[in-house]
Amino acid sequence: MNTSDSEHIAGMLLASGLTASPTPEESDLIIVNTCAVREKSEEKLYSLLGRLESLKEKKGTIIGVVGCVAQLHRSKLWDKKPSLDFIIGPDNYGKISQIIPSQTRKKVLFTEWSPEWRDQPVQQIKRDSKVSAYITIMEGCNNFCSYCVVPFTRGREKYRPIPSILEEAEELASKGYKEIQLLGQNVNSYIDPETGDNFAALLENINKIASIEWIRFITSHPKNFIDEIAYAMKKANKVCHQLHLPIQSGSTSVLQRMNRGYSREEYLEKIDLLRNLMPDIHLSTDIIVGFPGETQVEFQETLGLLANVRYTNIFSFRYSPRPQTAAAKKEDNIAFEEKKNRLIQVQALQRKIQLEKNKSLIGQTQKILCTGISKKDPHVYTGRNAGYQVVNFNSPNDVFDQFIWVKILSCGPYSLFGEKAEFPSFSR
Ligand code: SF4
CATH class of the missing domain: 3.40.50.12160 (Methylthiotransferase, N-terminal domain)
Incomplete structure (x- = not known):
């Protein structure tokens, strides 16, 4: 955002x-x-x-x-x-x-808030990329997760009308953009303020725009990720089979204290549905360790969940109290060293999982959207695959801002490496 x-x-x-x-x-x-x-x-x-x-x-x-x-x-x-x-x-x-x-x-x-959506002049946006663009579809959040300051900084949810979103998407398509990332604090609760159409309907509409090839969205709240959205993802052929679905903790009791509105079991049911519908889906999540009162047993449930789901990627953090939130009123009773130790365990487990998963991709030829040059080597290109993984690769010719095919030759836990490959025609 x-x-x-x-x-x-x-x-x-x-x-x-x-x-x-x-x-x-x-x-x-x-x-x-x-x-x-x-x-x-x-x-x-x-x-x-x-x-x-x-x-x-x-x-x-x-x-x-x-x-x-x-x-x-x-x-x-x-x-x-x-x-x-x-x-x-x-x-x-x-x-x-x-x-x-x-x-x-x-x-x-x-710093005053407006309760209504205010359209910004989209023609003025100075976009960093010429091929991949963000489109904001909503602002704010109504959820008040007990650790989160966002509802106090971004205000209550307000939604951009679908015609305004489509206008921006069509303008991007006319300028040659190939990938669109829909943005909002909780995109799954999106409702068109005029028609009441939901996020699944929005995906269906964006999917119709010719020349846009990949559609992504972030962030999803598991509570609002209804089955209809999973079916819409499967049906809309341009929506990447990639989803960031933040769980925060693998323990139902911690999730209750976080005011997340779902249990571990309900979350895992959504993962099962997604994997049944889209076996190739790449999943990522957020994890907070050391939430007030998190016991060893509760923390082990988070490790167990990571081992079970085997995410493509995670973002993990030590809990820190934020002003005005409900959790900040509780004692921050997990010592810094213990939080650090839990974070190390989470990251070590996830690193092992990612390395195993990435190794299984060696030999595949993947569709990549090239977005620039590798930070580490100016002779190497970089881009993302449909799963939003970083892929660095060699190419004999300039492939900036293009979709190309790359054969995966090696990997680390956080990125893949390959070389430009020939492929008869593009598919997902
Ligand atoms: S964590 Fe996400 S859903 Fe929860 S209050 Fe913050 S922005 Fe809203």
Whole structure:
């Protein structure tokens, strides 16, 4: 969501007549887009702002904070960082051109929420990729998971009308984009505000757009992932067989304390349905270790679930209390060292699973969307397969922003490696 928001903000600033500068030192205006989901990302913000202060002193650079930390702390951010020029929450990016340098140096705070969906001018978005694009379909969250700060920073759910989403998707298709990623905090609860059509209907509509070849979506809440969406995924031939379905804990008692609204068994039933419908589906998830009161038995249930589901990928974190949440009122009673130890166990198990799964792909020829050059080797291309795995590969010719076929030759736990291969025609 933040990457997409940054693309919107950059587009608005360029449309206001500003130009991008290559380094912070050369900039007249610096905007830091922030995430408040974990304590660690917030700490990183304060150390970054500390480093930027010298630029302000030297050349009067205008510095502002936007995003979830801005919304969470609002004017209190000025208690910590009095030199900030503006603080803008996620529902107010549309006003960002009001802080361009030619305007007043008066401090600005925009953090009020609008209950209605506000369309942004999509033509202005400064997208990083020329082939894969994000489309926001909803904002906010109504779930109040007990550990999560998002409902306090992004507000309640509001949904973008399907015609507006389709208009953006069709414009992207006309510009040559091949992949669309639908975004929202909880896309499965999407409802068209005018017709009441649900997320399954939206997938069906997007699937009809010629020249878009891959459709993905994130994030799904298991509670709202109804069977109809799994059937829609199977039916819509452009929807990748890949799903991020965050479980957070493998223990039903922890899930209850997290206010997640499903049990371990209900979650596993959804996994069974997905794998029955799409045996080639790639699944990923989020795991939090050390939630208040998590016993050894409960933690072992998480390890057992990982061994059972065998995800393609996971994102795992130590619990940290976030302001205003219900869990923050409970004692954070799992010691830091114990949380660290549990995280190491989770990651070691998952690394082993990923390596085993990736090895089984060696020899396959896969369809890859090339998105750039490998960070580690400028002579190697990089891209993603339908399962959203990173695939680095050699190619004798330029394949930027193209679908190509790659034969997998080797792997590590976190990526695959191969070489461009010939294939008679494209299929999934
Ligand atoms: S569903 Fe839960 S974890 Fe996800 S954004 Fe909403 S409150 Fe946070």
